[in-house]
Amino acid sequence: MTDALRVSDLWVDYRTKGTWASAVRGVDLTVGEGEVIGVVGESGSGKSSLSLAIMKLLPANARARGRVEILGKDVVGLPANEAHRYRGAGMTMIFQEPMTSLNPVMRVSNQLSEAVTSRGEHYKLGVFRADSIAVPGGRDPRFAMGSERSVPPSKEAVEALRQVRISDPERTASKYPHELSGGERQRVMIAMSFLLRPRVLVADEPTTALDVTTQAQVLSLLLGLSREGTSILFVSHDILVVGQVARRVAVMYAGEVVELGPTEAVLKNPLHPYTKGLIGSIPSGFKGERRIEQIPGSPPDILRLPSGCRFNPRCKFAMERCRSEETSLKEMEKDHFVACHLY
Amino acid sequence: MSPATSTEDLVSAEALSVTYKVRTGFLGSTHRVIKPVDCVDLSVRKGEVMTVIGESGSGKSTLGFALLRLVKPSAGRVLFSGQDIGKAKGSDLRELRRQMQIVFQDPYSSLDPRLHVKDIVSEPLIGSGMKDPGEIDDRTSRAMTMVGLDPSAKSKYVHEFSGGQRQRIGIARAIVGDPQFVVLDEPTSNLDVSIQAQILNLLMDLQSKSGASYLFISHNMAVSQYVSDRVAVMYAGEVVERGTSEEVIGEPMHPYTQDLLSCVPTMDISRKVTDVKITGDPPSFADLPRGCRYSNRCKRAFDLCKEKEPALAAAGGREVACFLYHKEERAVAPPER
Amino acid sequence: MSKSSSSVTLGIIFGNWATLVGVGILVVFLVLSALAAWPVTYHLIARYSPDALNFGSSNAPPSLAHLFGTDAEGRDIFARVIAALPIDIVIPFEVVGASVGIGFLLGTFAGYLGGWVEELVLRVADLFFAFPSVVLALTISAILGATDEGLRVVFTELALIVVGWPFYTRLARAQVISLKQMPFVRAAEASGLGKLRIIRMHVIPHLASVVAVYATLDMGTTLLLYSVFAFFGLGVAPPTPELGRMVYDGLTALPGNWWWSFFPGLILMILALGFSLAGEGLRDVFDPRLRGQR
Numbered sequence: 001m002t003d004a005l006r007v008s009d010l011w012v013d014y015r016t017k018g019t020w021a022s023a024v025r026g027v028d029l030t031v032g033e034g035e036v037i038g039v040v041g042e043s044g045s046g047k048s049s050l051s052l053a054i055m056k057l058l059p060a061n062a063r064a065r066g067r068v069e070i071l072g073k074d075v076v077g078l079p080a081n082e083a084h085r086y087r088g089a090g091m092t093m094i095f096q097e098p099m100t101s102l103n104p105v106m107r108v109s110n111q112l113s114e115a116v117t118s119r120g121e122h123y124k125l126g127v128f129r130a131d132s133i134a135v136p137g138g139r140d141p142r143f144a145m146g147s148e149r150s151v152p153p154s155k156e157a158v159e160a161l162r163q164v165r166i167s168d169p170e171r172t173a174s175k176y177p178h179e180l181s182g183g184e185r186q187r188v189m190i191a192m193s194f195l196l197r198p199r200v201l202v203a204d205e206p207t208t209a210l211d212v213t214t215q216a217q218v219l220s221l222l223l224g225l226s227r228e229g230t231s232i233l234f235v236s237h238d239i240l241v242v243g244q245v246a247r248r249v250a251v252m253y254a255g256e257v258v259e260l261g262p263t264e265a266v267l268k269n270p271l272h273p274y275t276k277g278l279i280g281s282i283p284s285g286f287k288g289e290r291r292i293e294q295i296p297g298s299p300p301d302i303l304r305l306p307s308g309c310r311f312n313p314r315c316k317f318a319m320e321r322c323r324s325e326e327t328s329l330k331e332m333e334k335d336h337f338v339a340c341h342l343y
Numbered sequence: 344m345s346p347a348t349s350t351e352d353l354v355s356a357e358a359l360s361v362t363y364k365v366r367t368g369f370l371g372s373t374h375r376v377i378k379p380v381d382c383v384d385l386s387v388r389k390g391e392v393m394t395v396i397g398e399s400g401s402g403k404s405t406l407g408f409a410l411l412r413l414v415k416p417s418a419g420r421v422l423f424s425g426q427d428i429g430k431a432k433g434s435d436l437r438e439l440r441r442q443m444q445i446v447f448q449d450p451y452s453s454l455d456p457r458l459h460v461k462d463i464v465s466e467p468l469i470g471s472g473m474k475d476p477g478e479i480d481d482r483t484s485r486a487m488t489m490v491g492l493d494p495s496a497k498s499k500y501v502h503e504f505s506g507g508q509r510q511r512i513g514i515a516r517a518i519v520g521d522p523q524f525v526v527l528d529e530p531t532s533n534l535d536v537s538i539q540a541q542i543l544n545l546l547m548d549l550q551s552k553s554g555a556s557y558l559f560i561s562h563n564m565a566v567s568q569y570v571s572d573r574v575a576v577m578y579a580g581e582v583v584e585r586g587t588s589e590e591v592i593g594e595p596m597h598p599y600t601q602d603l604l605s606c607v608p609t610m611d612i613s614r615k616v617t618d619v620k621i622t623g624d625p626p627s628f629a630d631l632p633r634g635c636r637y638s639n640r641c642k643r644a645f646d647l648c649k650e651k652e653p654a655l656a657a658a659g660g661r662e663v664a665c666f667l668y669h670k671e672e673r674a675v676a677p678p679e680r
Numbered sequence: 681m682s683k684s685s686s687s688v689t690l691g692i693i694f695g696n697w698a699t700l701v702g703v704g705i706l707v708v709f710l711v712l713s714a715l716a717a718w719p720v721t722y723h724l725i726a727r728y729s730p731d732a733l734n735f736g737s738s739n740a741p742p743s744l745a746h747l748f749g750t751d752a753e754g755r756d757i758f759a760r761v762i763a764a765l766p767i768d769i770v771i772p773f774e775v776v777g778a779s780v781g782i783g784f785l786l787g788t789f790a791g792y793l794g795g796w797v798e799e800l801v802l803r804v805a806d807l808f809f810a811f812p813s814v815v816l817a818l819t820i821s822a823i824l825g826a827t828d829e830g831l832r833v834v835f836t837e838l839a840l841i842v843v844g845w846p847f848y849t850r851l852a853r854a855q856v857i858s859l860k861q862m863p864f865v866r867a868a869e870a871s872g873l874g875k876l877r878i879i880r881m882h883v884i885p886h887l888a889s890v891v892a893v894y895a896t897l898d899m900g901t902t903l904l905l906y907s908v909f910a911f912f913g914l915g916v917a918p919p920t921p922e923l924g925r926m927v928y929d930g931l932t933a934l935p936g937n938w939w940w941s942f943f944p945g946l947i948l949m950i951l952a953l954g955f956s957l958a959g960e961g962l963r964d965v966f967d968p969r970l971r972g973q974r
Contacts (some may be wrong), residue, residue: 042535042536042537042538043506043535165622167622167623181624181627182399183624184624211398211399211562211624211625212398212562212564212603212606212607212616213398213602213603213606213621213624213625214624215606215616216606216616216617216619216621217621217622219616219617220616220617220618223617237535237536238536238608239536240608240609240610241608243608243610243612244608244612244615244616244617245617263612264612267610267612277537278536278537279610280540281536281537281539281540282536282540282565282610283539283540283543283563283565283566283568283569283570284565284568284569284610285568285569286568286569286588286589286592286593287392287547287568287569287570287571287572287588291544292540292543292544292569293540294537294540294541294544295537295540296541298505298507298508298537298538299535408866411870413866413869413870436872437872439872440870440871440872441872443870444870444871445866445867445870447863447866447867448863449863452862452863452864453862453863453864453866453867454864455864455868455881455882457885457886458881462881463864466867466868466871466873467870467871467872469871469873469877470868470871470872470873471871471872472872513867516867516871
């Protein structure tokens with residue numbers, strides 16, 4: 001299986017108070033074609049910086065070091081004016097709040113049509129193989145502002161909305177983003193991904209702002225996308241949500257991957273004390289049945305990382321060695337890696 | 344149920360409705376009335392944790408606000424120990440305010456960034472008319488200690504604290520006056536999982552120590568199950584199912600509660616929420632379906648459900664508003680004022 | 681771990697050259713106008729009296745003797761600019777100060793109390809908001825027909841205040857309405873604090889920062905507007921020096937004796953720029969996103 005996305009020794013640094021502080025510290029990850037990988041972490045774990053670095057969407061005060069290969073091509077060193085070619089049909093991102101990724105003054109149908117056009121351009125540019133998808137021909141679906149009102153939604157746009165189970169796709173297509181509910185907006189974003197058929201999709205907390213009933217629908221849509229060959233990096237703070245879609249899961253803490261393995265193995269047999277604590281702190285059972293575990297303290301500030309294992313001040317198993325010696329990922333079982341001195 | 348729970352009601356809402364006018368049309372020329380809380384009966388017993396479960400837009404937060412007289416009901420009334428809180432004035436109202444407190448969801452916007460921690464925490468004491476600076480200071484320090492904050496931090500500003508610590512400040516403010524009733528409006532949903540665990544355990548400890556009644560508002564099933572004695576499930580402004588946590592979450596009867604629970608991811612990853620055949624989103628208050636408000640998404644809906652609204656009535660040891668279990672119809676809501 | 685509020689403020693002022701320039705301009709001009717208001721220091725700076733006629737050196741271009749040149753009557757333009765500073769600096773403070781005071785008070789109560797109080801305040805504000813300020817000032821001056829210069833200055837200021845306060849009323853009301861929805865205000869209500877106390881503790885401090893930013897930006901505009909009035913012959917009358925008036929008087933001499941209008945105009949522009957840069961800086965100082973960071 002070829003890797004659609006290969007991240008090797010990726011560092012993301014932010015410039016603060018005249019120094020560089022690293023939010024992502026030497027992350028290695030691969031996502032195979034059509035595979036869904038989960039990245040789990042709390043706020044400050046570096047999971048969002050990781051997704052932005054992959055998309056080359058880091059803010060101006062940040063820099064990425066290392067390699068991010070999309071279909072074998074490194075994008076880290078790519079100049080900004082070329083990076084846009086890789087977004088769209090190459091890679092797409094879904095954010096927690098879809099309102100910010102939709103154009104507020106453009107009807108849904110036109111935004112979807114624009115996705116179709118940009119897909120066509122990507123294949124014309126020869127950036128990606130156009131084996132499975134035909135380049136749409138016919139009329140130019142990009143409309144001038146003046147004709148916003150009159151043009152009926154394109155068939156493709158309506159079809160894409162139907163695919164994401166929007167109840168009245170024709171009516172929804174002619175609406176503006178602010179007229180949609182949060183769940184509908186997120187589904188429009190996914191409909192756009194269906195049209196673009198990106199090779200790599202980075203989904204950063206795509207269901208966090210949604211209700212559970214809507215979340216279930218969105219998760220199933222994302223799985224549908226992966227079955228069509230899109231590789232998905234699913235970033236979330238919720239390990240149970242990740243467990244629903246991801247084949248493998250990476251647990252991040254203070255910018256590092258501390259555990260990586262098949263989802264079932266990580267959930268049922270967590271190795272790293274942080275993963276154990278994370279799973280133990282999920283509420284379960286009725287009132288008074290059992291007390292949930294809690295990890296003491298809070299995640300470290302990236303400007304003041306503890307030496308040795310970054311988790312040692314909060315770890316109940318911490319030994320002398322943990323305070324001085326840094327950890328690295330070791331394979332404990334097949335495909336199940338952990339970065340901890342206990343093993 | 345925990346032994347401290349009695350069957351006596353501390354707070355009860357009777358046929359409580361809240362309506363809002365929403366301006367629409369050109370320059371707000373027309374307006375329509377929406378009803379985020381529609382004729383709700385709800386009681387919180389002494390010493391219990393009652394949870395209102397609902398998705399966004401179910402009206403659960405508005406209900407919580409109305410119970411505290413933070414929004415004015417359009418119909419119905421709220422009783423606190425038998426006293427109508429809508430009629431309280433002057434020193435009676437101040438005493439009520441001391442007895443009823445709230446913890447908000449967002450630990451950022453719920454704390455005034457321009458105040459010192461001590462001024463935030465002591466606010467309910469000042470509000471209830473306490474004047475003695477020494478006593479205010481003592482009680483503020485005690486409340487901070489109870490929530491796990493160092494009282495020496497009381498002259499700091501809130502921006503010096505993390506999200507979890509800020510939520511502790513919000514909780515300290517709520518408990519400083521020893522209230523009998525606390526509304527917790529999604530107190531952990533903006534927090535990381537590991538911090539959520541700390542806050543939930545803290546809240547449960549405080550509740551069992553003080554014997555106060557908590558009304559927990561949540562969209563999270565696992566959290567609701569973990570904290571509640573009883574739960575009420577809200578959908579589109581109405582309570583659709585109500586009973587003990589074991590009954591409602593353990594063996595849900597209303598199709599909405601069942602669907603809601605089946606959509607919650609659990610440790611059992613072989614049970615896929617992605618296989619759940621639920622469609623659509625909760626309706627907006629401006630555009631409610633005819634009949635039962637869940638009928639347009641319900642897999643088990645039949646003709647009657649699309650014509651008449653079911654009433655909340657006893658079934659299977661709890662109360663359910665669903666024609667699958669009884670044919671009782673909802674009384675026509677009182678006319679708008 | 682965290683800095684005190686004042687050091688954050690200083691950090692923002694000195695961390696941004698534009699703010700530094702703005703604050704610098706204002707400080708220099710405030711000091712200059714303070715000195716200009718006192719005869720002894722005035723003569724140290726200006727060297728000439730603003731009204732001293734000297735036909736021997738009339739129409740002189742800028743030189744070391746006359747930095748900004750002289751006018752047809754031989755009056756030193758630099759001296760006249762310095763003499764104009766006190767009035768040109770004080771007027772924006774008076775006008776904006778009064779507008780803010782009225783607007784802040786009415787807007788806060790309108791927003792917090794709502795109901796008919798709000799409706800009434802807003803309608804009256806709209807009435808005045810819709811009035812063009814120059815026309816209003818001309819009307820007021822015409823109706824009152826003051827020949828006394830002191831009164832004329834007051835009337836033009838009054839005209840600016842009359843058209844100025846509705847903006848602050850609307851601003852304060854909008855802010856209060858959004859503040860009212862903030863959970864911390866709700867929490868204060870749940871704690872039983874009275875309305876006045878909530879306004880004092882939670883509403884006014886937030887409002888003050890926003891209003892201060894707009895007010896500072898507005899001072900530059902007011903300064904220019906006042907000069908426009910002088911340009912139309914309102915407010916101060918010759919021979920009292922005023923920058924806008926001097927620009928107007930100099931126009932007749934363009935392009936030959938360009939220094940008559942150029943230097944007063946330049947000083948006006950620098951002053952307005954100072955207010956506007958300082959206002960932008962204030963916005964950063966009060967921005968909670970910058971504050972909240974450790």
